[in-house]
Amino acid sequence: MKSSQLASSTVKIECWSFIELSLEGPIDGNPFMDVHLQAKFQHKQRVIDVDGFYDGNGVYKIRFMPDTEGEWTYSVSSNIAVLNGSAGGFVCSAASVGNHGPVHVGDTDRFAYADGTTYRPYGTTCYVWTHQEEALQEQTLQSLSHSPFNKIRMCVFPKRYSFNTNEPEHFPFVGSKTDGFDWTRFNPLYFARLEQRIGELQRLGIEADLILFHPYDNGQWGFDRMDAETDEFYLRYVIARLSAFRNIWWSLANEFDFMKEKKLDDWDRFFRIVQESDPYQHLRSIHNGTKMYDPTHLTIYDHTKPWVTHASMQYWELSPTTAWRKLYRKPIVVDECCYEGNLPQRWGNITGEDMTARMWDGFMRGGYVGHGETFLHPDEIVWWSKGGQLYGDSPARIAFLRQIFDASPEGITPIETFRDAPTLGIEGAYYLQYFGVHRPAYRELPLPEESCFQIEVIDTWNMTITALTGVYSGLTRVNMPATPYIALRAYRVERVGN
Numbered sequence: 395m396k397s398s399q400l401a402s403s404t405v406k407i408e409c410w411s412f413i414e415l416s417l418e419g420p421i422d423g424n425p426f427m428d429v430h431l432q433a434k435f436q437h438k439q440r441v442i443d444v445d446g447f448y449d450g451n452g453v454y455k456i457r458f459m460p461d462t463e464g465e466w467t468y469s470v471s472s473n474i475a476v477l478n479g480s481a482g483g484f485v486c487s488a489a490s491v492g493n494h495g496p497v498h499v500g501d502t503d504r505f506a507y508a509d510g511t512t513y514r515p516y517g518t519t520c521y522v523w524t525h526q527e528e529a530l531q532e533q534t535l536q537s538l539s540h541s542p543f544n545k546i547r548m549c550v551f552p553k554r555y556s557f558n559t560n561e562p563e564h565f566p567f568v569g570s571k572t573d574g575f576d577w578t579r580f581n582p583l584y585f586a587r588l589e590q591r592i593g594e595l596q597r598l599g600i601e602a603d604l605i606l607f608h609p610y611d612n613g614q615w616g617f618d619r620m621d622a623e624t625d626e627f628y629l630r631y632v633i634a635r636l637s638a639f640r641n642i643w644w645s646l647a648n649e650f651d652f653m654k655e656k657k658l659d660d661w662d663r664f665f666r667i668v669q670e671s672d673p674y675q676h677l678r679s680i681h682n683g684t685k686m687y688d689p690t691h692l693t694i695y696d697h698t699k700p701w702v703t704h705a706s707m708q709y710w711e712l713s714p715t716t717a718w719r720k721l722y723r724k725p726i727v728v729d730e731c732c733y734e735g736n737l738p739q740r741w742g743n744i745t746g747e748d749m750t751a752r753m754w755d756g757f758m759r760g761g762y763v764g765h766g767e768t769f770l771h772p773d774e775i776v777w778w779s780k781g782g783q784l785y786g787d788s789p790a791r792i793a794f795l796r797q798i799f800d801a802s803p804e805g806i807t808p809i810e811t812f813r814d815a816p817t818l819g820i821e822g823a824y825y826l827q828y829f830g831v832h833r834p835a836y837r838e839l840p841l842p843e844e845s846c847f848q849i850e851v852i853d854t855w856n857m858t859i860t861a862l863t864g865v866y867s868g869l870t871r872v873n874m875p876a877t878p879y880i881a882l883r884a885y886r887v888e889r890v891g892n
Contacts, residue, residue: 405484410495412638415456419477430473437466442673447634450582457638460486496640503725517545517764522553523781524591525562534781542793545601554612558779577624596641603643609652619655633671642676649683665701679706697722715761726761734786735768742768746787758816758828760808794857825884835876843868846889852881
């Protein structure tokens with residue numbers, strides 16, 4: 395609708411949803427490049443500047459995500475007279491149940507929603523699921539709706555790689571591989587379909603970790619070799635269109651160090667463009683390849699830089715998570731640690747037991763770990779690339795992991811006095827310890843003398859919780875099943891008889 399139709403304080407927009415102003419303007423020339431459109435949104439003394447974008451067919455849009463309840467006003471400015479000067483207002487109402495707002499860094503190396511609710515990413519990877527046929531995209535959403543995943547890594551640009559050689563129907567820029575692309579004009583139809591999927595993910599409670607660049611163009615389209623001006627043009631358009639979605643994260647690149655046309659200075663510049671263009675300061679990261687010989691220090695990108703909100707890592711072993719937390723003092727997300735499956739490539743053929751164990755290991759060290767699945771398929775429909783169905787054993791175990799962590803008290807953190815097994819907890823109140831592939835016949839827990847604890851043996855693979863009879867204090871011997879993938883949980887209870 396036109397902005398004049400919204401110029402009323404009776405219009406209500408839910409907090410962390412978005413209002414969309416739609417204006418009619420010129421179609422001659424190149425509106426993507428020639429027309430500049432902005433709006434100022436104001437609540438009391440606070441003013442937020444938002445860029446608009448051209449959506450094709452003479453339609454210009456501005457989207458805004460309010461984060462504070464109450465009355466807001468807006469005013470539109472443009473270098474085109476017909477678009478300049480619109481004004482209006484709306485009321486931001488309370489968020490509905492399940493709407494916690496966007497995710498930000500909550501406390502140094504932890505995430506939280508805008509309303510303060512703890513957020514732990516249980517992520518998966520489907521790089522180009524939105525570039526597939528409609529039926530397959532719908533199947534992917536159906537699979538996600540029954541999964542434990544609340545974050546998905548996905549690409550803006552199509553990908554040409556093993557088990558992914560189909561040509562997508564639509565591209566971000568106008569044109570095709572055969573006819574070439576017009577790097578000065580975007581394809582609104584492509585973005586409308588992407589927005590539809592981001593909105594559907596939002597309704598499922600899933601964060602869209604959007605990968606802005608990647609190296610797997612393989613000479614097909616040229617998206618990995620755009621010049622500096624086009625890179626910036628693209629970034630600003632994507633942010634103007636998508637930043638009002640509360641479930642967006644910005645991943646500058648997947649395996650950025652494999653992109654030979656880009657230098658480290660380019661990635662710094664991209665980060666600054668994203669940071670200065672995004673009114674809502676969504677999470678920002680960058681994902682490395684495997685050129686990491688010293689896991690305590692990334693020489694290829696410095697995650698301590700202020701525009702990096704969290705580290706998105708690729709590494710096949712999870713013990714460095716402890717060192718990364720201390721080094722970067724930011725949330726550590728190992729988005730790629732190998733995938734459950736049976737592909738011939740080393741990174742795509744670990745077992746479900748191994749995938750589950752790696753996720754437990756990383757979480758127990760105070761970080762977060764992403765899932766991926768790569769089973770051979772007669773039609774080359776591999777989850778990690780195209781989505782579809784989940785076949786592996788690990789998703790059910792990840793759901794169990796999520797159940798355990800969701801039941802834990804607020805504020806659990808690694809306890810380093812337990813040096814031979816990763817342990818999370820709150821001293822004197824709660825302890826969760828994981829043994830991975832190790833299989834002790836018993837353990838001794840040094841519990842506080844002055845308190846009573848309930849102890850449980852958790853089989854993370856068979857998904858069972860066995861409570862020990864009675865309550866315990868002081869140094870306590872716990873008999874174990876001497877099988878791998880066992881965790882212990884001890885939590886303080888009221889002393890019987892007091």
